[in-house]
Amino acid sequence: MKNYQEQLHLLFEEPILIQDNFISFKESDANIESNQQQTKDIFSDKWESTDKIENVEKLYDTQYKWFLSLYGFQSENDLKEYLKDKHTIIDTGCGLGYKAQWFATLAPHALVIGIDISDSCKIAARIFSQLENLFFLQSDIADTKLKKSSIDFVVCDQVIMHTENPEKTFTHLSELTSEVGEFACYFYRKKALPRELVDDYFRTATHSISKEEMWQFSEQLTELGKRLNELNITFESPDIPLLGIKGGTYDIQRFIYWNFLKCYWNPEWGIELSKITNFDWYAPSNAKRFSKEEVQEIVRSNNMKVAYWHEEEACYSGRFNKLN
Ligand SMILES: C[S@@+](CC[C@H](N)C(=O)[O-])C[C@H]1O[C@@H](n2cnc3c(N)ncnc32)[C@H](O)[C@@H]1O
Numbered sequence: 001m002k003n004y005q006e007q008l009h010l011l012f013e014e015p016i017l018i019q020d021n022f023i024s025f026k027e028s029d030a031n032i033e034s035n036q037q038q039t040k041d042i043f044s045d046k047w048e049s050t051d052k053i054e055n056v057e058k059l060y061d062t063q064y065k066w067f068l069s070l071y072g073f074q075s076e077n078d079l080k081e082y083l084k085d086k087h088t089i090i091d092t093g094c095g096l097g098y099k100a101q102w103f104a105t106l107a108p109h110a111l112v113i114g115i116d117i118s119d120s121c122k123i124a125a126r127i128f129s130q131l132e133n134l135f136f137l138q139s140d141i142a143d144t145k146l147k148k149s150s151i152d153f154v155v156c157d158q159v160i161m162h163t164e165n166p167e168k169t170f171t172h173l174s175e176l177t178s179e180v181g182e183f184a185c186y187f188y189r190k191k192a193l194p195r196e197l198v199d200d201y202f203r204t205a206t207h208s209i210s211k212e213e214m215w216q217f218s219e220q221l222t223e224l225g226k227r228l229n230e231l232n233i234t235f236e237s238p239d240i241p242l243l244g245i246k247g248g249t250y251d252i253q254r255f256i257y258w259n260f261l262k263c264y265w266n267p268e269w270g271i272e273l274s275k276i277t278n279f280d281w282y283a284p285s286n287a288k289r290f291s292k293e294e295v296q297e298i299v300r301s302n303n304m305k306v307a308y309w310h311e312e313e314a315c316y317s318g319r320f321n322k323l324n
Contacts, residue, residue: 004111004133011088011111014145022125023113023137025145035285036140036164038207040117042283043162045211046276047096047120051127053272060098062269067099067157070317071184072308076106083107086152086181090115092141092173093159097124097134103155104134110152115139142169144176152181157317161188161288167298174302179322182307186317190289192244192259199262199289202282211283218279225265225274228253258313292316 005018015026050056064076073079083089083103089112091100100114101124114124115137125136139145141156142163154177156169163169170185177183190196206214231252239247245259257263264277281287290298295316299306304320311317 002111002133004135007111008113008135011147011150012145013147018135020125021129021131021135022122023135025139033164036117039162039284039286042211042214042279042285043095043116043118043120046279046283047118047123050276051096051123053276055270055273058269059273059276063099064102070157070186070310070315071319072310080106083110083153086110088151088178089113089153090144090146090151090155090176092144092154092156093117093162094124094136095120097121097128097136099155099157100124100134100136101128101131103153104128104131108133111135113137115141115144117141140164142172144172146176148175149178149181151176152178154181154183156183156185158186158315160185161290162284162286164286166288166290170298171302174304174320174322177304177320177322182319182321183304184317184319186315187290187295188287189311189313189315190244190291192246194243194245194260195258195262196244196289198260199282199287203285203287206283207285214283215275215279217282218275219271221261221263221278221282222265222271222275224261225253225257225263225278226267226271228256228263229265229267290316 008018009016017024017026068079073082083106086107087110089103089107089110091103091114094100094114094116097114100112104112110133112134117140121136121138128134154173156173160166160169174183233252234249237247237250237255253265262278262281265274299320303323305323306318307321308319
C-alpha cells in the first residue's frame, strides 16, 4: 500500500497538516483580494445549495460527458487509459470534488488532490472520504504552494476566469505541470456584444446585491428561459456582425441566451439545477471572458504547446504541455 501522506509532504514547498483527507498549511495566509473573497463566498453558498439537491447526479453525469469532449477523450475508458501514466493529479477549483473523485477512481494508482478556495472543499472531503488516494485542500489555485513540475495532470475546468488574475493563475498552473505532464484548461468565450454588456453591467452590480436577491434573480432568469423555451419558436436571424450576432436558425430561448442574457433552462434538469447554473454565472464578481487569440497568446507566452484544442459556443478548452 502506498504511503500517500509521505508523498503529500514531499509535494508541497511549505509544511502541511493532514487530517484524514484534508490538507491545510501550518502557517496559513488569509490575505484574499476583495473580488476573490466575494467569489469564494458566492461559491461556498452555491455548493452548499447544490449539495442538498436531490438530482445532483444529473449535473455530475452531464459534467463527466462534457469533460470528455472538452479535453479530447472518446470515452471514460479512454480517459482511464490516458491516466495510467499520471501519478499526480490536481483538480483545481474542484467545487464539490466529484471530478476529483472520478479521477481518483479511474486512476487508483495516482495521488489526487482537489483544491478549491470555497468551503466546498470541506463538504467534498466529507463526502469522498472513502478513497485513500484522494485529498482536498482549501486554497487559492493561483498560489497552491505545490512544487514546480510536480503534477502529471493539472485540471482547471470552468474555473480560471473566476480567479483574481487568470493569466497569473495560468502561469502558476503551467509551472506545476511536470515535464511529461499535461494541463487541461477551460476558458469562457466572449459572446455577442449585447450579452457581454449586460453580463459586465450585472457583474459590477452584483457587488452590492445580497445573496438572497441574487438567488431570486437567478430564479427569474430560469423562469424566463423556461417560458421562452415553451414557446417552441424557431426563426431565422440575420447576421449582425457589428454586434457579434451570428445569423442562422435559432430557438428563441437560445437566441436570447447566446446574444442578450443568460437565461439558462434545461427541461431535463428542472428548476433547481437550472437556477444554480444561472446563479453560477451572474453571482461571482470575477468571470472574465476570452477571445481565441487571447487564449492562444496565454498558452504561447507560458511556453506551452497545444496537445488538444476544442472550441464551442460557450468556451475554448484544451490540453497543453511544456515546450521542450
Ligand atoms: C464554476 S465552478 C467549477 C467547479 C468544478 N471545476 C466543476 O467543473 O464542476 C468554479 C469553482 O472555482 C472555485 N474558485 C474560484 N476562484 C478560485 C481560486 N482563486 N482558487 C480556488 N478555487 C477557486 C470556486 O469556488 C468554484 O468552486
